[in-house]
Amino acid sequence: MAIVRPMTAVIAMIGMMSFVLLGVVGNDQAVADDKPKEAPGKKYDAWMTVKLVSSQQVLAHLTAGDFKKMGESARRMQFVHHLEQWLRDEDFKNQSGYKAQLHAFEFATNELVRHADDKNMDGSLKSFQLMTESCVRCHQLLRDPVE
Numbered sequence: 001m002a003i004v005r006p007m008t009a010v011i012a013m014i015g016m017m018s019f020v021l022l023g024v025v026g027n028d029q030a031v032a033d034d035k036p037k038e039a040p041g042k043k044y045d046a047w048m049t050v051k052l053v054s055s056q057q058v059l060a061h062l063t064a065g066d067f068k069k070m071g072e073s074a075r076r077m078q079f080v081h082h083l084e085q086w087l088r089d090e091d092f093k094n095q096s097g098y099k100a101q102l103h104a105f106e107f108a109t110n111e112l113v114r115h116a117d118d119k120n121m122d123g124s125l126k127s128f129q130l131m132t133e134s135c136v137r138c139h140q141l142l143r144d145p146v147e
């Protein structure tokens, strides 16, 4: 459709620009933080940056009530997540806390896609909240591991 194509191009451009911007700004912040330079999993930052941008897009579409775009952003996150998990082989992958947050994240993202397809605002919002909680909890765990 004539309307869809330019819109898709604009969204793709915004996505790419956010990606580049976050890549630049995000990395500067990481350097400014008290994180060690050779942080484990540094090579996966690009995956996670896509996750961060996608989650921000989900929030934007959630507030706009745009279920179609919300579903697209959630699916992109799912895809990147599975790819990243497939490539990741660190030890912490087998820790129960990490696994728990991983499953919480996967469940919330699946639910987000399902509710977006059903155009269910309450369900989408709840899933988004659960998803962001798993982001924060998993990262908290990585910074401060519980044996």
Ligand code: HEC
Residues within 6 Å of the ligand: 039, 040, 041, 042, 044, 045, 048, 049, 051, 052, 053, 055, 098, 101, 102, 103, 105, 131, 132, 134, 135, 136, 138, 139, 142
């Ligand atoms: C199950 C665990 C887990 C979940 C859930 C998770 N992450 Fe991550 N994330 C990681 C790991 C592992 C890294 C690699 C960096 C490291 O080892 O500290 C990482 C790295 C990142 C980075 C790169 C900067 C940094 O802190 O190293 C960003 C940004 C990020 N994640 C955002 C997110 C967002 C946003 C979500 C939720 C939408 C999310 N993550 C969910 C495990 C997780």
